[in-house]
């Protein structure tokens with residue numbers, strides 16, 4: 170494919186780099202529980218299983234996660250898209266988002282933060298490096314326990330393309346699988 174291109178605003182290139190699913194981050198601190206919507210995350214290793222997360226310091230979740238040093242990354246699917254936006258539009262400073270959005274808080278195995286029962290998968294995380302929080306709002310988390318549904322195999326996850334557009338995951342192909350080096354699978 171030959172593409173015709175023009176200058177693109179540097180501040181908007183994230184639209185092309187955000188294929189990872191939008192997630193819901195749940196936290197708990199001093200008897201309070203909360204949820205935030207998050208798109209800016211990246212895998213930083215698989216053994217240990219590390220995830221880097223950008224959490225804005227104006228978010229109520231910021232202090233809850235920094236102080237408790239724990240959270241849960243929950244993977245919502247298409248049926249929760251409207252709730253995902255509502256959670257991102259509100260703050261736990263003002264409301265209990267579990268009650269407001271009728272989500273079920275489930276006890277986690279290894280962290281104090283609750284799992285969101287209605288999500289396809291839940292990853293219990295510990296904050297393992299806080300050295301980049303002050304400079305970049307970057308939390309380096311280790312997934313210490315994971316729960317995932319067994320069906321469907323490919324859930325309809327929600328991906329943000331900016332400007333209010335979601336892509337719902339769809340087509341899958343294994344056509345190129347044979348070309349992969351085994352360690353890249």
Ligand SMILES: Cc1cc2nc3c(=O)[nH]c(=O)nc-3n(C[C@H](O)[C@H](O)[C@H](O)COP(=O)(O)O)c2cc1C
Nearest residue numbers: 205206207208209224225228229230257259260261
């Ligand atoms: C689609 C979407 C993606 C978002 N991604 C992030 C993100 O990566 N990091 C972040 O700090 N806030 C992100 N937000 C904003 C937070 O979800 C929002 O500020 C939230 O209300 C914070 O809740 P809290 O104050 O209860 O912590 C996103 C919001 C939406 C709708």
